Amino acid sequence: MAASIHPPMLTDFISGPAFHSMEAFWNKWGVTHEDLNNILNTWIVMVILIVASILVKNRLQLIPRGLQNFWEVVVSTLEDVVVQIMGEHGRPYFPLIASLALFILTCNLLGILPWLQSSTNNLNTTLALALIAFTVTHVVGIKEHGTHYVKHFLGPVPWLIPLMLPIEIIGHLSRILSLSFRLFGNIMGEDLAIIILTLLVPYLVPLPMMFLQVFTSFIQTLVFIMLTMMYITGSMEEAH
Amino acid sequence: MKRKLVTGLMMLGICLISGVAFAADAPGGAGIVSMTVLAAGLAIGLGAIGSGIGMGTAIGGACEGTSRNPEAGGRILTTMIIGLAMIESLTIYALVVALLLLFANPYRALMG
Numbered sequence: 001m002a003a004s005i006h007p008p009m010l011t012d013f014i015s016g017p018a019f020h021s022m023e024a025f026w027n028k029w030g031v032t033h034e035d036l037n038n039i040l041n042t043w044i045v046m047v048i049l050i051v052a053s054i055l056v057k058n059r060l061q062l063i064p065r066g067l068q069n070f071w072e073v074v075v076s077t078l079e080d081v082v083v084q085i086m087g088e089h090g091r092p093y094f095p096l097i098a099s100l101a102l103f104i105l106t107c108n109l110l111g112i113l114p115w116l117q118s119s120t121n122n123l124n125t126t127l128a129l130a131l132i133a134f135t136v137t138h139v140v141g142i143k144e145h146g147t148h149y150v151k152h153f154l155g156p157v158p159w160l161i162p163l164m165l166p167i168e169i170i171g172h173l174s175r176i177l178s179l180s181f182r183l184f185g186n187i188m189g190e191d192l193a194i195i196i197l198t199l200l201v202p203y204l205v206p207l208p209m210m211f212l213q214v215f216t217s218f219i220q221t222l223v224f225i226m227l228t229m230m231y232i233t234g235s236m237e238e239a240h
Numbered sequence: 241m242k243r244k245l246v247t248g249l250m251m252l253g254i255c256l257i258s259g260v261a262f263a264a265d266a267p268g269g270a271g272i273v274s275m276t277v278l279a280a281g282l283a284i285g286l287g288a289i290g291s292g293i294g295m296g297t298a299i300g301g302a303c304e305g306t307s308r309n310p311e312a313g314g315r316i317l318t319t320m321i322i323g324l325a326m327i328e329s330l331t332i333y334a335l336v337v338a339l340l341l342l343f344a345n346p347y348r349a350l351m352g
Contacts, residue, residue, distance in 0.1 A: 178329055185332030190338070223325035 005195060010115040011040035017189070035122070042119045046108045055229035074102075085229045093232055096136060101225045104129065108187055108217030118217075122181065123186040133228040134172075141235035150183060152235065179227060186220050272350050287296040287334025294327045 015036035019026055026032070028154075055069045064072050080096045082090055097177075104120065111118025120124045141149040155164030190213050197206045254316045302320035345351065 181336055182325065182329040185329070185336050189332065189335055192339070217322060219325060223322060226322055237314055 007195075007197075008115060009037050009041075009117060010038050011044070011117075011125045015040055019032070025044060035124070037117060038122045041110060042107065042125065044116065045103065045110060047171070049106060050195050051103055064123065065092065074162050081225070082229065085226060086233050089236070090229065090233065093136075093140075094228075100129065100228065101221055104183070104224055105217065106219040108220060111187070112213055112217075118187055118191065120183055121191045123184045126177070126180040126184040126187075129224070130176045133157060133179060133224075133231065134176050136228070137231040137235045140232055144236050170191070175227075175231065179224065181192070183224055186216055187238055190216050248321075272347055276341050276345055276347070280341040283334050283338040283341070284331075287331045291327055291331040295324055298323050298327065 015033060019033045019036055026036075028108070052067065053071070060068060066229060076100065078101055082094045082097050086093065107119045108117070111115045111121065120129075131174065135218070138149075145151075153165055153168040154161050156171055190209070194206050194209050194213065197209055298320060302316050305316045309316075340346075
């Protein structure tokens with residue numbers, strides 16, 4: 001029932017004609033109207049972040065005012081979080097973690113506004129983010145340790161290898177599953193709860209759930225980047 | 241305590257037996273639709289039990305730790321939030337199964 005609900009979206013102006021004019025093509029690849037809306041909402045997030053940064057970039061002043069003040073708070077908070085979890089040698093990964101954090105946070109928060117959709121309520125978006133985190137951890141491990149990176153999977157003692165290797169591989173692959181499903185389930189569950197509440201009582205009652213939505217957006221961003229940082233730290237440090 | 245246990249088991253038995261009776265009424269038996277709806281309800285219902293207990297224990301531990309050492313309150317809060325998100329993710333897996341059954345049922349061709 002709720003899956004066939006199609007709330008009016010700002011991006012319907014673009015995705016409506018785009019979908020209906022090429023319907024055979026989209027159907028061949030299994031792309032639905034909702035998928036198009038999802039991608040367009042990620043573009044809206046990109047536009048917001050890029051424009052907000054460009055407005056500040058060329059006019060940095062010693063005494064910050066306005067938007068620069070806001071960005072300084074955001075960037076310094078993220079920097080504190082990254083250095084606290086990853087230590088000083090985690091500084092090179094600050095741009096990655098900050099980009100992930102800002103993207104996920106803005107995506108999540110965008111769903112609260114009317115006519116916009118949180119793009120992370122689709123498993124495809126969260127899977128893409130989880131794959132980024134997974135790929136970065138292994139690339140970092142290989143870059144740092146070379147072929148000795150395999151020692152991370154082998155366990156403490158040589159005769160335990162036939163047991164530890166499958167378990168470690170499955171554990172690493174399950175990180176993709178858990179990262180993507182956690183973010184998707186939280187944001188989609190929250191969206192569904194609000195949709196169903198709005199169907200039942202459209203006035204005032206969804207408001208506490210929307211406060212919860214703001215809270216959940218921040219918490220899920222924090223958890224995603226904390227886990228990514230811990231995975232990267234785990235692959236950088238020496239094997240147990 | 242024993243009376244409550246016996247009462248609970250009898251209620252469970254009545255529910256199971258009455259399920260068979262419903263199946264005799266509906267043509268074609270307890271079909272895929274009713275089983276799907278039952279499975280979705282049970283998935284999220286049972287999945288939330290363990291998560292609730294675990295989260296309660298976690299928050300209790302965090303409260304106790306903060307009361308012993310109020311200065312470590314910030315670090316304890318951060319650890320608690322991360323731990324809660326980890327525990328919550330298990331219930332989210334169950335929720336995803338329930339949503340899958342309700343909205344993207346893989347057996348929808350058989351659902352008539």
